[in-house]
Structures are given as C-alpha cells and as structure tokens.
Amino acid sequence: MDWQKGEESQNVEVDQGGGGGGGRGFGGGRMGIGGLIILALLGWIFFKNPLALLNQGGGQPNTYAPTSQPAQVDPQQMEFVRRVLGSTEKTWSDIFAGMGRTYTDPKLDLFSGGVNTACGAASTAVGPFYCPGDQKIYLDLNFFRELETRFHSSGDFARAYVIAHEVGHHVQNQLGIFAKTSQMQRQGARMEGADGLSVRQELQADCFAGVWANRTQQRLQWLQPGDVESALNAASQIGDDTLQREARGTVVPDSFTHGTSEQRVKWFKVGLQGGDIQQCNTFNGPV
Structure with a gap:
C-alpha cells in the first residue's frame, strides 16, 4: 500500500497521559442506562469485553485510566495514521457532499496504556474504539502489533482497515444511526446475539470501511498486490465465531456482538465492490 499518497490529516492527537478526553468516568456505582449503552458500545468496537472498562484495577470501577502514560509514537507511524485518517476525511467529505450534507471530521487520539474519554476511562484492553460523546477515535498503536501477532494480519492495508472501521462508526454517528439504534433498543430490540443490533451496527461499519477503500482507491x-487480501484476512480473524473458538473452543451465537468471520468479510466486500453506502443497510433483512 502506497500510503504516502494519502492526504495528511491535522486531526491526530498524541495523548500525554492522565487526561485524554477528560470526560466523566464510569465510576461511582451510579451509572445510568445511557452510560451502560455507551460502555457496551466501547466494548463492541473491537470484540473486547465491555466489563473490562469497569474493572481496570483492584476490582473497582475507575474514573481515571490508571495506567495512562505519555504515548510514544514513531514518526513514521504518526505519518501513516495521519495519511490514512486524511484519506477518510477526503472520501467521506465527498460522499456527504454528494448527499447534500456536510461531514465533520473526527479526531483521532493516540494513547498508551489507558485514556480518559467523554465516554469514560478505557484501557488498552478495550482495543481501538470510537466515542460518540466526543466524536473521537482512540487507538493504542500497540494494537497493530497485536493485529500481526495474535490475529495474523500484517500489512499496511490491514492496519488502515482498523482505522477505517472506527471512522465508519463516526459516519454512523453523523448519519444519526447511533441514535436510531438506541431508540430501537429502548423499544425492545436486542443488542447482542447473531441477529442483534450490535452485530448489524458493526457489520455496517465494516461495509463503510469497504466504501472508503473503493472510493479512495x-x-x-494506492493499493498494491496483496493489500485487499490482507484487509479481508483481518476482517476474517476478528469474527465472533473465530475469536470464541480460539478463546473457549466453542461458539455461542447468542453472545455475538460483531458478526461471524464470514459476515465481516462479506460486508467489507459489499462496500469495497460497490463503493455505495446505500448498499450498506445491514439493519434491513438477514445479515
């Protein structure tokens, strides 16, 4: 992937530790349903257990991320993140303009160990995530090493897919999809499960990542031989069924939050092949 061709974003921040988004934490034992919904969303972003946010140290909920430290970012890593994010800004601005809308760029916060956000305190264990409260993407670059070592997904485009997926959640927020999902939940729709709202929301973010890949290419x-395969492999490696089978030897569809490996690959391909967000309606019909 010739990522140097990407437009360079000015919306990447390096967290200096102890602050981050500076929003309210989830501590205190008096979390409302809105906080629980956002907490679940954080865990759903990349297959992590959302309860880890409530138990980051000593078994007690934390208002502040206890292991937060200044992020050390290699200049080349920084440029990579800036150019991938910049490419999403250009692509989604063009798509929104075509719909007669204005796209607001998200911020991307690079942190290490832990971070405070408008959605509460989070640790590296949560993985990359998007917080709708402050419209920021949070990424510990150590996840890229985990992507390669644990999930056997190497290559620049696989890493770019991770960022594009999180941007996909920002696009959902801009389009009002988060609000609609919350409304559907209040009306009794189930979040978890193979046919739940969480799976549908995550698969749509995969589809939006594919739309970005199509339009940006x-x-x-900037793509080179093997790049698309690396992104598809990344999508396959982080399916609920694959992760559950790896962790416990069995698959429990009722606990799915992101979709199967097959579904994640399918919806990324839908976006990649068509480049049309109208084809990314994962909330209508079977997924």
Whole structure:
C-alpha cells in the first residue's frame, strides 16, 4: 500500500497521559442506562469485553485510566495514521457532499496504556474504539502489533482497515444511526446475539470501511498486490465465531456482538465492490 499518497490529516492527537478526553468516568456505582449503552458500545468496537472498562484495577470501577502514560509514537507511524485518517476525511467529505450534507471530521487520539474519554476511562484492553460523546477515535498503536501477532494480519492495508472501521462508526454517528439504534433498543430490540443490533451496527461499519477503500482507491490508486487480501484476512480473524473458538473452543451465537468471520468479510466486500453506502443497510433483512 502506497500510503504516502494519502492526504495528511491535522486531526491526530498524541495523548500525554492522565487526561485524554477528560470526560466523566464510569465510576461511582451510579451509572445510568445511557452510560451502560455507551460502555457496551466501547466494548463492541473491537470484540473486547465491555466489563473490562469497569474493572481496570483492584476490582473497582475507575474514573481515571490508571495506567495512562505519555504515548510514544514513531514518526513514521504518526505519518501513516495521519495519511490514512486524511484519506477518510477526503472520501467521506465527498460522499456527504454528494448527499447534500456536510461531514465533520473526527479526531483521532493516540494513547498508551489507558485514556480518559467523554465516554469514560478505557484501557488498552478495550482495543481501538470510537466515542460518540466526543466524536473521537482512540487507538493504542500497540494494537497493530497485536493485529500481526495474535490475529495474523500484517500489512499496511490491514492496519488502515482498523482505522477505517472506527471512522465508519463516526459516519454512523453523523448519519444519526447511533441514535436510531438506541431508540430501537429502548423499544425492545436486542443488542447482542447473531441477529442483534450490535452485530448489524458493526457489520455496517465494516461495509463503510469497504466504501472508503473503493472510493479512495479510485482517487489515489494506492493499493498494491496483496493489500485487499490482507484487509479481508483481518476482517476474517476478528469474527465472533473465530475469536470464541480460539478463546473457549466453542461458539455461542447468542453472545455475538460483531458478526461471524464470514459476515465481516462479506460486508467489507459489499462496500469495497460497490463503493455505495446505500448498499450498506445491514439493519434491513438477514445479515
């Protein structure tokens, strides 16, 4: 992937430890249903247990991320993140303009160990996530090493897919999909499970990542042989069924939050092949 062709974003921040988004934590034992919904969303972003946010140290909920420390970012890693994020800004701005809408760029916060956000305190264990409360993407670059070592997904485009997926959640927020999902839940729709709202929301973010890949390739012609395969492999490695089978030897569809490996690959391909967000309606019909 010739990622140097990407437009360079000015919306990447390096967390200096102890602060981050500076929002309210989830501590205190008096969390409302809105906080629980956002907490679940954080855990759903990349297959992590959302309860880890409530138990980051000593078994007690934390208002502040206890292991937060200044992030050390290699200059080349920083440029990579800036250019991938910049490519999403250009692509989604163009798509929104075509719909007669204005796209607001998200911020991307690079942190190490832990971070405070408008959605509460989070540790590296949560993985990359998007917080709708402050419209920021949070990423510990150590996850890229985990992507390669644990999930056997190497390559720049696999890493770019991770960022594009999180941007996909920001797009959902901009389009009002988060609000609609919360409303559907209040009306009794189930979040977890193979047919739940969480799976549908995550698969749509995969589809949006595919739309980004399609449109950006048309503009930049930056993909090289093997790049698409690396992103598809990444999507496959983080399916609920694959992760559950790896962790416990069995698959429990009722606890799915992101979709199967097959579904994640399928919806990324839908976006990649068509480049049309209208084809990414995962909330209508079977997924």
